[in-house]
Amino acid sequence: MTDLVWLIPILPLIGFLINGLIGRRFPEKVVGWIGAASVGASFVVALLIFLELIGMPASSRSVQKVVYTWMLSGDLNVPFGFLVDPLSMVMMMVVSGVGCIIHVYSIGYMHGELGFRRFFAYLNLFVFNMLILVSANNFLLMFVGWEGVGLCSYLLIGYYYEKQSASDAGKKAFVVNRVGDFGFLVGMFIIFVIFGTFDFVPIFAEAPNKLTYGGGLATAITLLLFVGATGKSAQIPLYTWLPDAMEGPTPVSALIHAATMVTAGVYMVARCSVLFALAPVSMSVVAVIGGATALYAATIGITQFDIKRVLAYSTISQLGYMFMACGVAAFGSGIFHLMTHAFFKALLFLAAGSVMHAMSGELDMRKMGGLKKALPRTHWTYLFGTLAIAGIFPFAGFFSKDEILYFSFAKNPGFWILGAVGALMTSFYMFRSVFMTFYGTSRVDHEAAHHLHESPPIMTVPLMILAILALIGGFVGFPIIEGANVFGNFLAPVFAPAQAIIAHAAHAGSHHASVVLELTLMGVSLAIAIVGLLAARKFYITDPDAPERVITHFPGLHELVYNKYWIDELYDVLFVNSIVKFSRFLWKSFDDTVIDGIVNGVAGVVRSWAGVLRLVETGLVKDYALSILVGLLAVIGYLVLR
Amino acid sequence: MVTLHHYLFLSALLFGVGIVGVMVRRNLIVILMSLELMLNAVNLTFVAFSRYLGSIEGQIFVLFIMVVAASEVAVGLAIAVAIYRQKGTVDVNEINLMKW
Numbered sequence: 129m130t131d132l133v134w135l136i137p138i139l140p141l142i143g144f145l146i147n148g149l150i151g152r153r154f155p156e157k158v159v160g161w162i163g164a165a166s167v168g169a170s171f172v173v174a175l176l177i178f179l180e181l182i183g184m185p186a187s188s189r190s191v192q193k194v195v196y197t198w199m200l201s202g203d204l205n206v207p208f209g210f211l212v213d214p215l216s217m218v219m220m221m222v223v224s225g226v227g228c229i230i231h232v233y234s235i236g237y238m239h240g241e242l243g244f245r246r247f248f249a250y251l252n253l254f255v256f257n258m259l260i261l262v263s264a265n266n267f268l269l270m271f272v273g274w275e276g277v278g279l280c281s282y283l284l285i286g287y288y289y290e291k292q293s294a295s296d297a298g299k300k301a302f303v304v305n306r307v308g309d310f311g312f313l314v315g316m317f318i319i320f321v322i323f324g325t326f327d328f329v330p331i332f333a334e335a336p337n338k339l340t341y342g343g344g345l346a347t348a349i350t351l352l353l354f355v356g357a358t359g360k361s362a363q364i365p366l367y368t369w370l371p372d373a374m375e376g377p378t379p380v381s382a383l384i385h386a387a388t389m390v391t392a393g394v395y396m397v398a399r400c401s402v403l404f405a406l407a408p409v410s411m412s413v414v415a416v417i418g419g420a421t422a423l424y425a426a427t428i429g430i431t432q433f434d435i436k437r438v439l440a441y442s443t444i445s446q447l448g449y450m451f452m453a454c455g456v457a458a459f460g461s462g463i464f465h466l467m468t469h470a471f472f473k474a475l476l477f478l479a480a481g482s483v484m485h486a487m488s489g490e491l492d493m494r495k496m497g498g499l500k501k502a503l504p505r506t507h508w509t510y511l512f513g514t515l516a517i518a519g520i521f522p523f524a525g526f527f528s529k530d531e532i533l534y535f536s537f538a539k540n541p542g543f544w545i546l547g548a549v550g551a552l553m554t555s556f557y558m559f560r561s562v563f564m565t566f567y568g569t570s571r572v573d574h575e576a577a578h579h580l581h582e583s584p585p586i587m588t589v590p591l592m593i594l595a596i597l598a599l600i601g602g603f604v605g606f607p608i609i610e611g612a613n614v615f616g617n618f619l620a621p622v623f624a625p626a627q628a629i630i631a632h633a634a635h636a637g638s639h640h641a642s643v644v645l646e647l648t649l650m651g652v653s654l655a656i657a658i659v660g661l662l663a664a665r666k667f668y669i670t671d672p673d674a675p676e677r678v679i680t681h682f683p684g685l686h687e688l689v690y691n692k693y694w695i696d697e698l699y700d701v702l703f704v705n706s707i708v709k710f711s712r713f714l715w716k717s718f719d720d721t722v723i724d725g726i727v728n729g730v731a732g733v734v735r736s737w738a739g740v741l742r743l744v745e746t747g748l749v750k751d752y753a754l755s756i757l758v759g760l761l762a763v764i765g766y767l768v769l770r
Numbered sequence: 771m772v773t774l775h776h777y778l779f780l781s782a783l784l785f786g787v788g789i790v791g792v793m794v795r796r797n798l799i800v801i802l803m804s805l806e807l808m809l810n811a812v813n814l815t816f817v818a819f820s821r822y823l824g825s826i827e828g829q830i831f832v833l834f835i836m837v838v839a840a841s842e843v844a845v846g847l848a849i850a851v852a853i854y855r856q857k858g859t860v861d862v863n864e865i866n867l868m869k870w
Contacts, residue, residue, distance in 0.1 A: 753793055
């Protein structure tokens with residue numbers, strides 16, 4: 129069965145080709161179901177391979193399947209190959225499973241849209257690229273998927289391309305990602321120079337021998353790779369594109385900008401865990417950036433009124449948690465949170481999409497409120513997602529987030545404080561969005577209130593499936609206690625070499641599991657989540673004037689946070705404007721004068737010479753005959769007199 | 771006694787007449803005739819050398835040249851007729867579409 133791993137990415141590609149090439153001939157329904165079925169088929173294949181993998185002994189759960197040699201040139205040998213191991217299987221199942229659910233939802237959500245076929249073609253292309261990314265057995269093929277998902281993200285953010293803000297957001301995402309990709313590329317090149325191959329397995333096997341622990345080279349490689357990860361996974365300082373990416377249709381936000389693509393950076397860091405383990409400095413950088421992003425994005429999330437932007441900042445924040453987990457060497461926890469986050473964040477986005485659907489596209493939570501009655505199913509699924517992300521027992525987020533917080537605490541209580549404060553804010557802003565949207569008095573304007581309606585089953589059924597996953601998804605990591613964790617143990621072989629390096633460096637294994645500590649932290653974070661809930665309830669239900677009072681108390685602070693710390697404006701001043709100015713300079717003074725000068729100069733020289741030479745063409749037969757004769761005589765004269 | 775030199779001399783003379791005809795005459799028909807004269811001057815040279823050297827190859831060439839000359843005249847005259855229909859004249863100085 130593992131031989132068929134290539135089917136997993138290829139099936140969505142087939143869906144893309146069918147919908148992209150001949151989709152116009154099919155009615156909407158057929159196009160939608162082709163899209164959903166191709167991804168669903170991938171999920172089935174992934175599931176079968178996963179079951180087979182579970183049947184194998186834990187130590188041999190890493191199979192490579194090379195389909196063919198992709199590039200062969202000198203020392204460079206890049207196979208088109210796949211790596212089947214617990215990590216890639218988890219990723220493939222999450223991507224294809226959540227992807228399939230979102231495809232089904234999109235059939236209802238995108239109904240009647242002008243570019244319906246285009247949408248499904250792009251969505252399938254995205255899933256194909258994402259599956260290539262997570263299943264590749266070498267860096268170069270991974271990079272193909274990496275760039276491919278970036279392309280699809282660009283295409284789908286700019287889906288409503290006739291809207292200026294949407295096409296701008298698409299470009300912004302693309303350009304910001306280029307910055308990160310540059311780091312990834314350079315890191316990859318250094319890896320090739322040192323190891324002479326792009327394949328994961330030999331690189332990670334050789335890494336401890338060829339790179340010194342804590343050496344500059346290992347640090348450089350991992351930091352460069354991490355730059356790539358910050359771009360793709362929207363971490364400080366390259367996060368600014370993600371909130372704007374919400375211009376795309378909501379299923380896109382759910383699939384690409386919440387559940388899958390943005391987690392590619394986390395996957396990459398986890399995949400390169402051995403390299404990161406060799407560079408303690410990079411690990412600290414990853415943890416600090418992750419923790420800082422988790423807290424920072426959460427503060428912005430509190431002040432936003434656009435429901436999708438709240439979710440976008442919460443995505444950035446949750447990705448920060450995943451990186452913090454990787455940074456404290458809890459790679460398994462990071463991937464665990466990645467998976468649960470894929471469930472509940474996709475759910476939240478899709479539910480928000482369902483709200484938009486009911487509200488004729490309204491996103492501003494100030495114009496919502498009291499929607500619970502009109503949208504019962506959307507309400508309780510959104511509530512499930514919120515409970516999960518806030519980390520309330522027994523929802524999925526509780527398990528994964530607590531694992532991360534526990535490992536952070538074990539590493540450095542400072543990280544735990546970052547995470548805990550972030551968790552408090554997460555709980556607050558998520559319940560804020562619930563209360564503003566579904567509870568309290570209705571602020572819906574009369575026109576929209578008239579059209580309020582629950583979404584059709586094709587949208588609510590996917591919501592329910594995801595809601596159930598958000599409820600029970602965490603139990604794969606049960607019991608949460610270290611060493612007894614099913615999910616963690618499944619992934620453990622992948623990260624064992626990295627853990628060995630870290631344990632070796634720490635000599636006497638300073639990290640010792642403490643059940644009491646873990647249970648205490650669980651209780652603390654559950655308390656934190658409930659405090660956030662109650663605070664949000666006080667602010668937005670029992671005392672609706674409270675937010676205003678706080679704002680008038682701290683006007684400057686609110687202004688700062690509400691405007692996202694003016695980071696976008698700062699980047700505009702620092703980078704964008706200078707690049708635009710430089711480009712304008714190149715355009716006006718280099719392109720217009722030098723390049724055009726060369727082209728026009730060549731043309732001018734030719735033209736002036738031609739002006740002289742054309743006088744030879746008299747149009748008289750005798751002149752031509754004379755020139756033939758002169759030529760003939762010259763040839764004969766040369767031959768005779770030679 | 772008619773020697774090879776006589777033939778060559780006559781041939782050169784005919785060729786020269788042909789060249790002058792092509793160069794100075796303005797009537798397209800006459801120019802074509804002059805061209806024929808030049809070709810036949812060459813033919814004469816071929817035949818003379820063939821006889822002188824006792825080789826048949828020169829005469830084979832002559833046959834080829836006659837075929838080519840015939841086709842060339844056919845095409846040339848057709849062009850002359852076409853030009854006449856267009857312009858009402860066959861004066862080559864009037865046919866100067868290629869002029870700068």
